[in-house]
Amino acid sequence: MKKKTCRKCGGKAKKSKGFGNSYEKIGLGRLKVTHGTGPLVKCLKCRKCGHSWIPA
Numbered sequence: 001m002k003k004k005t006c007r008k009c010g011g012k013a014k015k016s017k018g019f020g021n022s023y024e025k026i027g028l029g030r031l032k033v034t035h036g037t038g039p040l041v042k043c044l045k046c047r048k049c050g051h052s053w054i055p056a
């Protein structure tokens with residue numbers, strides 16, 4: 001199931017990429033990119049509030 005709208009604010013998301021295991025929750029639903037070596041995965045990032053998530 002893919003959602004392209006932010007579940008926090010309902011804003012539109014843009015496609016982004018990140019490393020699968022390089023995200024770490026830093027609160028407020030945000031993800032912090034850390035130095036990881038995981039596989040590159042597609043993720044979505046809200047243009048409005050900056051919330052990032054991986055569509056599942």
Ligand SMILES: [Zn+2]
Binds near residue numbers: 011048050051
């Ligand atoms: Zn948002």
